[in-house]
Amino acid sequence: MNSILAVSLLASFYALAHCHHFPHHPTCHDDHKDTDHTEEHGVLDQACLKQGSSYADFTFRFYKQAVLEEADKNVFFSPVSIATAFAMLAMGAKSATLTQIFEGLGFSLTEIQEKEIHESFHHHIHMMNCPNNKIQTSMGNALFIATGFKPLEKFLNDVKTFYEAEFFPTNFHNSKEAEKQINGYVEKKTHGKIPQLVGYLDPNTIIVLVNYIYFKAYWENPFDPFHTQEEDFLVDEKTTVKVNMMRRETNYASHYDEQLSCWLVQIPYSGSAKALFILPDEGKMKQVEDAFLKETVCKWEKLLQERNINLYLPKFSISASYDVKLLFEKMGITDVFSGHADLSGITGVPELRVSKAIHKALLNVHENGTEAAAATAIVISKLLHPSITIKFNRPFLMMIVDKATLSTIFMGKIVNPTIK
Template identity: 60%
Template sequence: MLLSSINSRAKCSSILVNTTGSLESAQSHGKMKPALGLCLLLAGLSAVAHCDHLPGHHNGHDGHKDTVHEEHHANHAGEIMKCLKLVPSNADFAFRFYKQVVAASAKKNIFFSPVSISTAFAMLALGAKSATLTQIMEGLSFNLTEFEEKEIHDGFHHLIHMLNHPDSELQLDIGNALFLKEKLKPLEKFLSDVKNLYEAEAMTANFKNPAEAQKQINDYVEKKTHGKIVELVRDLDPETAMVVVSYVFFKGKWEKPFDPEHTTERDFFVDEETSIKVPMMHRLGRFDLHFDEELSCTVVRLNYNGSATAFFILPDKGKMKQLEDALWKETVSRWSNSLHLSSANLYIPKFSISAAYELKPILTKMGITDVFTDQADLSGITGAPELTVSRAVHKAVLKVDERGTEAAAATAIEIMPMSLPLVIEFSSPFLVLIFDRATNSTLFIGKINNPAEH
């Protein structure tokens, strides 16, 4: 969920309470300049996913129907190609961002949506100029000698369209909204671009009455995230000029669900000195597995119904840092190509976690600097370079449980070989990756250090 608020720099000398509960002093300095403060929040329910080959296409019938099918597939293929061009850059951004986060909070639970952050700042780039624009795009891992700005925005446009596929088996919603103060006059081109390229809704809000504006925005966010994100906005400044919201909501059902009756309390070893009891899901069956001897980790793929899939990665004792250092798109691709079907007794914790991040220090280290200072050039929003980003916050929610398709739960019977299956128990810190296979997009990245910590 991305939230951006533009405040008067004169009103910025205040104490900001971020979503992690810490206090941040926002001291204004230099010339008085309105500040665009971005707060990014994401809600997602799921596990991990990986990049996979695109689903194949089938030929249509003869005659007119065949022509219609061919045109449909041609358009669909065109959308996919525009999305796929973004994949390497989006993946690079995802893992660069992860490494920055883990460096600052190695022992904490980590969970975020790289596609949500990328989409939000790509949309912000519509209003950026000069060095500010270059830093945002390069910070998002786009090589501007290989990409034209229009290609990037077109790619995100088709990515949003494809991720919002109407699939009854998988609930995946991504969207954006602008809340504008009545007297703010954004350029028509900016409003047109955010609407046409990022499918953003635009509506007015009475920021002079902060309580009223907060309720309006919070009600909108709560509805769009199906009640999972509440009270996103707090302590709005009466001088706020615009709030930008970008949300991602994901809820998947396991292709082969876990039986709740098989969930039992088992030990989870947070570290060498600390163990806790957690509800551990269990299923005996055949799974896509891979043991990476080089990185000393076990990879398990669990598919959702629909186009999403999840990877759980369990490093051997003392090998987490080695795994994290090697976490790049090439590594995930190697895992994907090395999976094989094997019998296993699988134990995975049932948990619900959330994580929140102040993006400013993270993105500054990734090269996005000017947009947070008086050097910002966001003149593409109103025509004048007098806006700057004061704050950016990202929050994500993850829930993993036994749920699957009810019918599948009754029919998940597998033929097992006579030999004893492997026992794979996620009873120590592990990683979670969630991908959308149709677009090869990294929806979520997580690190579960303590499943009982909310």
């Protein structure tokens, strides 16, 4: 057996932006009251707040690395899912490996204590699992541990305390059964939307860490399916595809950035989340992406103003899968994947390395037929002003931000909405 045993790290989530009602979670009522003060900050202000600043850096760095790998493809991921999975792994890391993981996630251990970082992730997990009656979010972690392998009690206790992780004994020598066990768990937690997270698992695997996020919400002002029509979407200068284009005329917080040549439209969900859609002018995508930083998003937040918009947005469903190990290594996070890894906080001796890190994501965006009529009838506010038509009929960027935790939970680039 190889002296460097394998640790597999996997992060997954399912994001469904549409429209169902969910029962209220009574134990979370007070917590949501306590976080109401975050409303005074803009939905994107997590990039401007001191405690969220470093994490925001990681979000945009990972996006840019993903785009470098697949410049002309859809990009969609959850920065908070990836960060949570690696922060949980860091509970077993020591020395340079620990420092490199946290620095890669944007945290400086000279400015913030390790315990504070873990406490912040614990709070985030708690808040993500406290949906109100208008939005459903759930976030969780699990460790699948090789039969007969005994991690340090302190590591297990800390992971349980800060990350609310579940533990499952797993026979990795029976790869098929191990795959079935892990995939079954993820499929259940993502309500059947991610049925196949892992493939072949090496028999030397001793731990698989899993993080999942499930997000289900509906628009505050749903689109009326009656207005959805097939239209052209310009993938590039040579490629046009047909999409179902939703349309709604109402007031949206929006802004046209003349310097970067792009439209910004912020669409609220009912509940504690909002989506920001960024539409570059033709030929300006690279210009916008080069400036896609926390400082830019912070500036945009301050410039958004309510105005009447005749909005066209494609109905789409996309998915993405990432080799996080490859992307992290290019971002300078290397030790944890190599023979230099010190994960002695897991076993007491530095004999482990991360052999695999996978992230899978899926997003589904469409109208809400059941509430559209009532919502459509309310669009009366500023009809004296001429509306501006904004049509998302070419590649665009998007962010979904949770107001309760002031964090970017999803980020993406839609190049071709017809590719699943």
